[in-house]
Amino acid sequence: MFDIETSKGWPMPVLDDLNRPLFEGMAEGKVMVQRCDDCETWLAPSAFICEACGSDKVPWVEVSGKGELYTFVVYHRAYDPLFESMVPYNVALIELEEGPRLLANVVGIENKDLKIGMALKPVFQKVADELQILRYEPA
Ligand SMILES: [Zn+2]
Numbered sequence: 554m555f556d557i558e559t560s561k562g563w564p565m566p567v568l569d570d571l572n573r574p575l576f577e578g579m580a581e582g583k584v585m586v587q588r589c590d591d592c593e594t595w596l597a598p599s600a601f602i603c604e605a606c607g608s609d610k611v612p613w614v615e616v617s618g619k620g621e622l623y624t625f626v627v628y629h630r631a632y633d634p635l636f637e638s639m640v641p642y643n644v645a646l647i648e649l650e651e652g653p654r655l656l657a658n659v660v661g662i663e664n665k666d667l668k669i670g671m672a673l674k675p676v677f678q679k680v681a682d683e684l685q686i687l688r689y690e691p692a
Pocket residue numbers: 589590591592593594603604605606607608
């Protein structure tokens with residue numbers, strides 16, 4: 554997980570050498586994930602080493618970002634006041650066409666209409682002056 558600071562009420566990531574490519578990619582409208590240079594295993598962000606072979610060569614690479622809904626939950630209670638206006642909101646696990654899975658919200662659709670396996674495409678939304686995040690919408 555990322556360290557969090559709060560700016561204007563929105564939790565802000567603390568950028569470091571490990572996670573910077575992820576957030577800079579989102580700011581530029583790119584979906585970035587990590588892949589092991591030695592065994593080509595896709596890794597969930599942000600990995601120091603490859604979970605399959607232990608290699609420390611785990612660069613960030615840009616992917617299409619297209620994928621499908623692997624699973625999701627719908628939050629009906631806000632565990633932080635920041636999110637009260639968003640309830641009910643979903644948190645989804647999206648399986649990218651390249652293979653890795655990412656957590657994100659699916660927007661542009663009612664929660665009741667979410668279906669496992671539905672095609673999704675990335676969309677980038679600015680949630681604070683200095684933060685644009687990756688979300689998904691139906692493809
Ligand atoms: Zn590896």
